Every structure is written in structure tokens, then in C-alpha cells.
Amino acid sequence: xxxxxxxxxxxxxxxxxxxxxxxxxxxxxxxxxxxxxxxxxxxxxxxxxxxxxxxxxxxxxxxxxxxxxxxxxxxxxxxxxxxxxxxxxxxxxxxxxxxxxxxxxxxxxxxxxxxxxxxxxxxxxxxxxxxxxxxxxxxxxxxxxxxxxxxxxxxxxxxxxxxxxxxxxxxxxxxxxxxxx
Numbered sequence: 001x002x003x004x005x006x007x008x009x010x011x012x013x014x015x016x017x018x019x020x021x022x023x024x025x026x027x028x029x030x031x032x033x034x035x036x037x038x039x040x041x042x043x044x045x046x047x048x049x050x051x052x053x054x055x056x057x058x059x060x061x062x063x064x065x066x067x068x069x070x071x072x073x074x075x076x077x078x079x080x081x082x083x084x085x086x087x088x089x090x091x092x093x094x095x096x097x098x099x100x101x102x103x104x105x106x107x108x109x110x111x112x113x114x115x116x117x118x119x120x121x122x123x124x125x126x127x128x129x130x131x132x133x134x135x136x137x138x139x140x141x142x143x144x145x146x147x148x149x150x151x152x153x154x155x156x157x158x159x160x161x162x163x164x165x166x167x168x169x170x171x172x173x174x175x176x177x178x179x180x181x
Contacts, residue, residue: 001034001048003180005083005172006061007106008043009074009162019043019069027064035179039171043073044164046175076106076162080176087173091130092139099167103144105136105153108160115156123149136161 008024010017021038024045028036033047051057058075066072087094092102110133119129127149128139136157140147144165154161164172 001050003046003048003080003176004054005078005080005176006043006045006047006058007076007078007162007164008045008061008065009076009160011043011073012041017071017073019065019073023068024065027068028061031060031064037175037179039175040168042168044168044172046172046179048179074160074162076108076160078106080173080180083169083173083176086135087169089132089135091132091137092128094166094170098139100143100165101139101141102166103138103140103150103163104166104169105138105157105161105163107134107136107157110134111157111159113158115158119149119152119156122152123147131157138163 011019021041025036025038028045028047033049036045036047038045049057054077058077061075062072086104086106092098094102111131114131116131123129124142124147126141127147129149130137136153138150138153140150144150
């Protein structure tokens with residue numbers, strides 16, 4: 001059985017896309033997904049499935065949420081190995097102190113023509129970033145809320161993205177590993 005991490009974009013942010021995690025868990029279990037677990041209120045889910053057509057599964061999850069809650073979030077599915085690779089390739093420190101300053105932008109695909117020069121031009125003196133395959137890493141020591149670069153990432157890369165901080169990524173990896181055991 002495959003262990004899958006689902007990252008739902010725009011869930012429970014700023015009063016929009018309200019979806020209680022217990023309702024999301026029940027919805028996914030009703031779709032036949034196994035060992036469903038959620039983490040915090042921002043659309044992070046671990047589950048297991050034998051399904052091979054992941055694009056179709058992502059669309060089905062979005063459609064089911066649309067039917068039950070009136071909005072269709074972007075759903076990005078990752079294999080546990082994808083998350084492990086993203087963590088192992090992190091070019092920045094991954095300590096507990098980095099939990100709010102290190103961000104992983106998981107991309108729908110590797111960007112064919114990323115405009116990294118535009119991001120370089122607007123980054124602060126303290127910010128650092130790297131693009132490795134389909135993950136964009138941002139270290140923003142002054143906070144992501146102050147980062148002009150953070151809001152421009154998706155446009156500059158030209159592909160859909162959803163971001164998670166280091167604490168969330170490390171917790172999802174821990175949960176996914178436990179489910180797989």
C-alpha cells in the first residue's frame with residue numbers, strides 16, 4: 001500500500017476554505033482511503049491507498065470537497081519518498097530554530113522556465129532560496145510575512161505551488177514514516 005501525503009492549498013486560511021480536519025478525514029475515509037491522519041488545520045493529510053492514477057485521485061479529492069463544502073482546493077499528492085527527498089536535499093539548516101523561517105514550496109512540476117533572476121532582485125539581504133527539481137526552498141529569517149519574495153514565487157516559477165514550513169514538513173515526514181511501518 002502506498003503512503004501518500006496530500007497538501008491542500010488554501011484550506012482554513014484567512015477565514016476562507018473552511019474545512020474542519022475531522023470532516024476532511026471522514027470524507028477521505030468515505031472515499032476508501034486507509035489510515036487517514038491530518039496534521040494541523042491547514043490541509044495536511046497522510047493516508048494510504050493502492051490507487052495508481054494519482055492525478056485522478058487528486059481531482060476526486062478536490063471534487064468531493066467541492067460537493068461537501070462548496071469550494072475545490074488544489075490538491076497536491078506526494079509519495080513519502082518525495083517528502084524524504086525534499087528534506088534530504090534541503091540546502092539550508094533544518095534545526096528546530098528554523099521551524100518558522102525555512103519554507104518548502106512543493107511545485108506541481110519542475111518549472112520549465114523559472115525566472116529566478118526576478119526573485120533574486122527582490123529578495124532581502126537575509127533571504128536565501130534554492131530551486132531543486134520540483135521543490136523551491138526559501139529561508140526567510142525575518143519572517144515569511146515580511147518577505148516580498150515569498151508572494152512572487154509562484155508567478156516567477158510559472159507552476160502551481162503550495163508552501164509548508166519546516167515544522168510541518170518534518171511532522172508530515174514523521175507521521176508518514178509511522179504509517180508506513
